[in-house]
Amino acid sequence: MNDADRDLLPEGLEDRLPAQAAAAQRAMRSILDSCDAHGYDRVSPPSIEFEKSLASRMAGVEPRRMFRFVDPASLRTLAxxxxxxxxxxxxxxxxxASRPRPLRLCYAGQVVTIRGDGLDPARERLQLGAELIGSDTVAxxxxxxxxxxxAAQAAGATGLSVDFTLPDLVDTLAAGPLPLAPERVAxxxxxxxAKDAGGLADVGGEAYAGLLYAAGPFAAAIDRLAAIDxxxxxxxxxxxxxxxxxRVPAGVRITLDPSERHGFEYQSWFGFTLYAEGVRGALGRGGTYRILGAADGSAGEPATGFSLYADPLVARLAAAEAPRDLLFLPLGHDVAAAARLRAIGWRTLAALGENDDAAALGCTHRLDGYDPVKL
Structure with missing residues (x-):
């Protein structure tokens, strides 16, 4: 690597600069506080585990999306x-395992994939969420x-809409009222x-065409879904x-797309996608699923949860945020006065030399004796 490219970051990875890092921290704290207020306890798993463990707890998890390497201590594959x-x-x-159910847990941390998703090139994302383990009921x-x-509203998201889906609907219908040969299901x-009615007819799925039209604003779409025989x-x-x-709060738009499966690799009967005004793509997804048991793939436990991917929201919040006040402390300032002001919420920046320029350093105020004075 030469001097010209030694500081380049890999594709899909980026630094968080001060405004973005501060916005991310505030969003993370707000989301976790919201979960905590509803009785969800935080857990913090490690960023690296044995590949077998990560890949065997949920149906549909794709190991090929993970960075994998050999652990020099155990000689097993890590991810x-x-x-x-x-x-x-x-x-x-x-x-x-011995805790009473339903068990409520929440989390926050960075996740990394080998490649970006669709039009989003990011390979590292901030994931926050909550899991209700031991129940996948309507409640x-x-x-x-x-x-x-x-949680999304607490973090600053506005103009929310939620899109409901039924991830296993095709499998359910194919096994019963709208039978399909196994080779035709995929x-x-x-x-x-692809939302292609003609394509459905070509592959023998004419009976499923009604699902294409049972999409849109919830009230109308649910009636069209009910009309399917x-x-x-x-x-x-x-x-x-x-x-x-x-149960969805007033002011949040609800839509339905019963056959949508993108992003629902391991969800079972119910899934949802959350969108926010000014945020590119989905803000988060969730739904019902099963935690697989032992390595033999036993049935395991039902669960319901959601994940928010807050990076696009963080970018919007950081761009819209007004600069914060910063108090310049000149050489020889009153230390007790500065401590008092920090205790009531002021941010301070102390001079290190005679040539320090308060305005150039981004300060908005200067300590004059005991009181801040606007620059």
Whole structure:
């Protein structure tokens, strides 16, 4: 590496400069405080684990998205986490296995993937979230949706909307009221993902075309979903969605896309995506899932949770934030006065030499005797 490129960062990685770092810290504290207020205890798993552990706790986790390397101590394959949720599942299934259920846990930390996701080139992201372990009922889903909204709002997100989905809907219908040969299921999912009615007909999925039109604002979309003749198989799902929607706070827009699967690799019967005004892409996702048991893939525990990926929100908050007051302390200043002002919330910057320039250093005030004076 030559001098011209020695300070370049790898693609998809970036530094947080002071404004962004401060905004990220405040957002993280607000989200965790919101979770704590609702009875969720924080856990903090390590950033590196054995690959086998990270890949075996949730269905759909993709080891190929993880940075992997050999541990020189054990000679086993380690992985840098790409998602904290499986780690929380491991903690619940091992160290906290004897704790009463439902178990409420929250977390925050950086996750890293080998490549970015779609149009987002970022490979390192701040992930924050909460998991309600031991229940995937309608009540649990309702609690998690409202907590995700409250946490996002506490962090400064505005203009929120939530999009509901039913990740395993095709599998459920294919196994019963709208039968599909096993080899056709993947093709039908693909055409539903592409929102292609013609493609659905080509692969023998005409009966599923109604799912394409049962999308949009919740009230109208849920009626269109109810009109699909599925022999009553959708009735309980529709009741559940209505119950969850009833818990969403006023002012939050609700939409439905029953066949949406992007980002729902391990969710089961219910999933949701959270969006915010001025934030590119999804702010977060959540839903119901199962924590797999031992390495034999036993059924494990039901759970419900959400993850917020706060980086786009942090960028918006940092850009909109007004500069903070900063008090310049000249040489020979009154130390007790400075300590008193810090105790009531002032940030101070002490001169180190005669040539220190308060304005050039970004200060907004100067200590004059006992009191701040605006520059």
């Amino acid at each position: 840098l986490r790409s998602d904290i949720t499986p780690q929380v599942g491991r903690i619940a299934a091992t160290s906290l 649990a889903a309702g609690e998690i949706v409202t907590l995700a909204i409250a 093709a039908v999912r693909r055409e539903l993902d 599925a022999g009553g198989a959708l009735a309980s799902r529709i009741r559940a969605l209505k119950d969850i929607a009833a």
